[in-house]
Amino acid sequence: MCLSIPAKVLEINGEVAKVTLGGTEYNASLQLVEDVKIGDYVLIHTGFAIQKLSEKEAQETLKLFNEFEELNKQLDEEEEKTGKRIA
Amino acid sequence: MNENILLGHGSGGKLTHNLISNLFVKHFSNPILEKQTDSAILEINANNISFTTDSFVVDPLFFNGGDIGKLAVAGTVNDLAVSGAEPLFLSASFIIEEGFSFSELEKIVKSMAEEAKKANIKIVTGDTKVVDRGKCDKVFINTSGIGILSEKNKEISSGEKIEIGDKIIINGTIGDHGMAIMATRNDMNFSSNIKSDCASLNQLIKKVIDSGADIKFMRDATRGGLSTVLCEIVENKSYGIEINEDDLAVNENVRGICELLGFDPVYVANEGKVVMVVSNKDSEKVLAILKKDELGKASSIIGEVVDEHHGKGWINTEIGGKRIIDMLAGEQLPRIC
């Protein structure tokens, strides 16, 4: 379950953050999180920020996707050599 | 004039008479209406008449991009226009709750007059009823419309001429109206710049029809969204439809609120969108005409009629997967999960 999506923090007033979801603004509660700053992305669920998203970790994940590129290249090369489709 | 609508405004007496003369006739002014006869006398030279009716009960009455009045005109105009007809005349009936603010009613009436002018149609007859407080929600409007339909466009509304290979076109972004309403509802606590796409499409559609393009079918994608129209097209037919998610335009702010509430934009209501099925050879031409118009800037060819999965619509998803599209069943509710 647990629909929750990333939103960017625009303003912070005490325990409330004004966040934007592609232009739609919502006042989310910060009661469940610590040290959120303006510009951070947070996960919003039922009106609460439940976690800050780490840009560094997101970049790492995207890097991992690039490893699949490498693997695909290798597979392509093998296919060239053998003339056979390799999954 | 009183500040609020009283039961007396619906009594048929002096107050009613004043309301009609000083509000409706004043703003909707045209020679046919001004005669104030029991029925409007219309001179029409045509073999085929298109006739449609629709009621409007939107809450809130005023939203970003329109209001119930604009909607009441555009909605009925569009029902005529997508049948291939040229809309000419509308009726407008009001059911008003006792105590409703006169100035708000006037705002709605002005907005209707303005939209009627834009769409180049006349509001020629109408009616007013006032009900006890609590018996209706502020104001309900019914509009019926008459248009003329030339012989060559008679098949458009049935879709009988649709063939495999025809292209499917829509005149812009989806989901704007439904999400504008959702965001305006004060219990949701959103502030949003989403604007309803509410608009009369008859001038835009006329341009396409006048170009002589081979239009097989048109329908406006209102409640139930784009997917419901696509399902109606293929239902019990010996062809299917395939559309590409990549080709669907969704405004960023609409997508944001959809993601938050767990809505799928293909099921969300529009009020200014026409889905056209056009023969392949004319599809690019139609697209170019649409794109030149303010109401069709973001038009795109979103898919085609195929000789596969007969009777069903499929979406090629943005990551290259496939999924079925279905009619909206029940209303989409905000969900947490």
Add this chain to the structure above:
Amino acid sequence: MKFIDEFRNKEKAKKIVRAIENISTKEIKLMEVCGGHTMSIQKFGIPSLLPPQIELLSGPGCPVCVTDRKYIDQAIAYARLDNVIITTFGDLIRVPGSSSSLDNEKAKGRSIKIVYSILDALKIAKENPTKKVIFLAIGFETTVPGTAAGVITAAKENVDNFYVFSSHKVMPPAMNALIDEGVKINGYIGPGHVSTITGTGIYSGLAENFNVGCVISGFEPLDLLQSIYMLVKQFEEKNPKVEIQYKRAVKVEGNIKAKEMMYDVFEYRDDWWRGLGTLANSGLGISKKYAKFDAERKFDVEVEKTKEDKGCICGEILKGLKSPKDCSLFANVCDPSNPVGACMVSNEGACHAFYKYNRE
């Protein structure tokens, strides 16, 4: 970095799919135990991309679907009390009880309001001091801290006409019970947002005791494909373990502050799950400290005898033993506009997701 668009990319998806095909040699059954995953998987058409030997099953990850019918009947009994306003997430509104639903009761004039957040329910309580406002608290660990925050706020602000009716549940007992019951799963797609709160410790028993791996996944299509790749790799290498794919949101320790609030307001209790029956310590009731906000302690109502529908196989589906397509009611008697079972009501119920995106 927008955290959405980067994780939806056709070209990258193709490449991960090919990598999966490249390492996958054996039949494998993977279960997602989060309704949000069920929705994403169907909406993006992920099954249509995978090779036939990889089967995805939907588990008991939709809180609406696993909730006891008695809970709905009791909520309806509360709605029928004088001066009560029921506040609920949209998810519950159409779920059939034994003889009625919240939707039906609303049509009969009971005061039932859909809210997006417990904080909206609290606001309604403050605006209506003469009414008793009951919030129907459903959901797993992702949603529980919010409910806790709502109760703590109500206590702080002395709102004395606000009550919570908890059906909150926790995920791990169900994940263990499924395997205990002999459901054949080779790996779990772990619930990303639950883990955002709980951290990864709760899954350690899976690999150790049951030999089943768990990859905690994000919700975008590339997240899910990568998690599937990781699970296939574990399975092929016979190396089941708990891994985090969704590192941008999930830390090993989870969200400590949220957990503290959760344990302040709630305490474990046994709870009943559709398809699994009663599971020890799988539910959360309001703790003694906050007893005055507990609807169950406050209101004494007569609840009708629970009646289940004949022919509905929700229970089997929730266990991954059967697919919605195996149900004789599916798409002929039972559809989203006329749901027989909870799995068809909830947007993320397996039957609903199947109906909407995957009927052939």
